[in-house]
Amino acid sequence: MPEPILTLRGLDAFYGDFQALYGVDLTVSEGEVLAIIGANGAGKTTLLRSISGLIGNMAEQVQFRGASIGAERPDVIAQMGLAMVPEGRQLFPSLSVAENLMIGGRVNREGPWNLRKVYDLFPILEERKAQASTSLSGGQQQMVAIGRALMANPDLIMFDEISLGLAPVIIRDIYKALPGIVGGGMSAVIVEQDITKALEVSSRVYCLQEGRVSLEGKSDAVSREDIARAYFGVE
Amino acid sequence: MDLVNAVVQGTLLGGLYALFAAGLSLIFGVMRLVNIAHGDLIVLAAYLGLTTTAALGVHPLVALIVVVPAMAGIGYVLQRAVLNHTLGDDILPPLLVTFGLSVIIQNALLEGYSADPQKMDAGALETASVALGPLSLGVLPLLTFAFAIAVIAGLQWVFYRTPLGRAFRATSDNQDIAQLMGLNKRHVFGMAMALALAVTAVAGILLGIRTSFDPSVGGGRLIFGFEAVIIGGLGNLWGTLVGGVILGVAQTVGATINPGWQLLAGHIAFLVILAVRPNGLFPRISG
Numbered sequence: 185m186p187e188p189i190l191t192l193r194g195l196d197a198f199y200g201d202f203q204a205l206y207g208v209d210l211t212v213s214e215g216e217v218l219a220i221i222g223a224n225g226a227g228k229t230t231l232l233r234s235i236s237g238l239i240g241n242m243a244e245q246v247q248f249r250g251a252s253i254g255a256e257r258p259d260v261i262a263q264m265g266l267a268m269v270p271e272g273r274q275l276f277p278s279l280s281v282a283e284n285l286m287i288g289g290r291v292n293r294e295g296p297w298n299l300r301k302v303y304d305l306f307p308i309l310e311e312r313k314a315q316a317s318t319s320l321s322g323g324q325q326q327m328v329a330i331g332r333a334l335m336a337n338p339d340l341i342m343f344d345e346i347s348l349g350l351a352p353v354i355i356r357d358i359y360k361a362l363p364g365i366v367g368g369g370m371s372a373v374i375v376e377q378d379i380t381k382a383l384e385v386s387s388r389v390y391c392l393q394e395g396r397v398s399l400e401g402k403s404d405a406v407s408r409e410d411i412a413r414a415y416f417g418v419e
Numbered sequence: 420m421d422l423v424n425a426v427v428q429g430t431l432l433g434g435l436y437a438l439f440a441a442g443l444s445l446i447f448g449v450m451r452l453v454n455i456a457h458g459d460l461i462v463l464a465a466y467l468g469l470t471t472t473a474a475l476g477v478h479p480l481v482a483l484i485v486v487v488p489a490m491a492g493i494g495y496v497l498q499r500a501v502l503n504h505t506l507g508d509d510i511l512p513p514l515l516v517t518f519g520l521s522v523i524i525q526n527a528l529l530e531g532y533s534a535d536p537q538k539m540d541a542g543a544l545e546t547a548s549v550a551l552g553p554l555s556l557g558v559l560p561l562l563t564f565a566f567a568i569a570v571i572a573g574l575q576w577v578f579y580r581t582p583l584g585r586a587f588r589a590t591s592d593n594q595d596i597a598q599l600m601g602l603n604k605r606h607v608f609g610m611a612m613a614l615a616l617a618v619t620a621v622a623g624i625l626l627g628i629r630t631s632f633d634p635s636v637g638g639g640r641l642i643f644g645f646e647a648v649i650i651g652g653l654g655n656l657w658g659t660l661v662g663g664v665i666l667g668v669a670q671t672v673g674a675t676i677n678p679g680w681q682l683l684a685g686h687i688a689f690l691v692i693l694a695v696r697p698n699g700l701f702p703r704i705s706g
């Protein structure tokens with residue numbers, strides 16, 4: 185098995201007194217696409233926010249390329265090569281489409297992605313580059329959010345609810361772009377409500393339930409019954 | 420004729436108020452911080468100008484070369500060492516801390532310079548004027564207005580044309596996501612305060628040439644700046660200039676009618692606009 189790029193060891197996460205994650209262990213291998221599924225409120229977003237540093241943890245609980253980053257600042261983690269496409273896109277409304285992309289590139293990491301490459305991947309964004317990001321459709325906004333993350337040339341890219349709220353034809357387009365993104369050796373973590381889709385694009389899958397890992401396995405080996413049990417906690 | 424003169428003089432005075440206001444607006448826009456010490460920082464800049472002119476024997480406008488970077492440095496350190504720690508979901512801590520800062524600056528200036536009114540000597544510039552038809556325009560007020568336009572155009576350029584401005588806007592929009600872009604928000608806020616206090620340096624020097632000042636006058640400058648920001652609409656720098664002009668014109672017109680009404684007229688104009696347009700004339704930031 186290739187080297188892990190990301191390792192979580194007994195990750196707990198809290199919002200004040202409320203504990204949202206309990207001892208999560210997880211690994212992402214170099215070049216792997218990992219899917220994370222789970223019901224609403226299971227803790228998927230919390231997990232990604234912990235990895236990216238927006239929620240502080242104990243240093244050793246999150247290892248990224250051999251470094252303990254659990255207590256590191258989010259901007260430092262971004263510089264190290266970790267990027268996120270956040271839930272609900274969360275583009276910068278005061279920035280144009282092009283500026284949203286450019287600010288993603290300000291970590292200034294070497295790699296294949298630049299403004300030109302993002303426009304090649306999503307040509308519609310070049311047509312709309314001077315527009316306010318808020319004037320785009322949901323699907324186009326998701327393209328900007330993905331492009332913004334790619335501009336950082338990350339080693340690991342995390343997608344939170346990549347297809348939430350998008351029309352099926354748009355979802356198809358976005359997934360069509362995925363191999364071109366992760367094909368270059370970039371590792372990916374994908375949080376996805378559509379379980380079929382999640383299993384299709386990933387090599388391994390984790391299911392979260394109420395803040396705990398309830399299932400872990402190869403995406404082509406887990407059964408529907410396993411997932412139903414892990415998802416809802418029904419026997 | 421008196422009225423025309425009052426409107427023209429008030430417009431030029433508005434340039435000074437816009438300079439008071441620009442830094443306040445910038446800081447609020449980027450980090451939602453209301454800096455109660457802003458007026459005292461303007462006065463601090465005036466005293467730094469006074470010391471620079473005395474120590475180096477230079478013209479007050481030349482002192483800008485020293486005071487602008489000095490105030491910017493003070494701003495950066497102040498933000499990183501103190502103000503960043505007060506920012507959060509609760510709006511009260513920054514208010515309390517900047518209020519405390521205001522008291523500290525006033526007392527420090529009192530210790531260092533005494534309560535005696537001071538003034539910077541700008542020589543012939545103070546009295547020079549140009550005739551415009553029947554009107555006589557002071558060169559200093561004209562210069563102040565030109566400074567205001569240049570400063571606001573410069574800030575506008577930084578905000579909308581540079582990577583730093585992009586970082587300001589992104590951080591203002593969404594601090595969490597901005598950090599995911601590799602932006603250290605503490606540094607971004609430090610840079611915003613540095614820029615704001617650089618503007619404050621210009622405002623303080625021009626204030627100190629125009630009128631005499633003592634350590635207690637900061638509060639009044641804060642109010643004028645605050646009113647200009649609110650009239651113009653939060654987050655809109657050109658609006659801030661318009662706000663300053665409206666305030667200045669209201670004051671000079673009020674004073675023409677009755678010399679005692681100068682400040683009152685300004686406050687009334689502010690209240691009327693606040694009542695009619697609670698978000699100011701040209702709001703850009705909602706919420």
Ligand SMILES: Nc1ncnc2c1ncn2[C@@H]1O[C@H](COP(=O)(O)OP(=O)(O)O)[C@@H](O)[C@H]1O
Nearest residue numbers: 199202204222223224225226227228229230231
């Ligand atoms: N900002 C917050 N403050 C308090 N509780 C939160 C916050 N965000 C999420 N939670 C809680 O944490 C749990 C996990 O939420 P989340 O990670 O958003 O789940 P998911 O992304 O899987 O839907 C939920 O119970 C949710 O209510």
Ligand SMILES: [Mg+2]
Nearest residue numbers: 228229271345
């Ligand atoms: Mg979520």
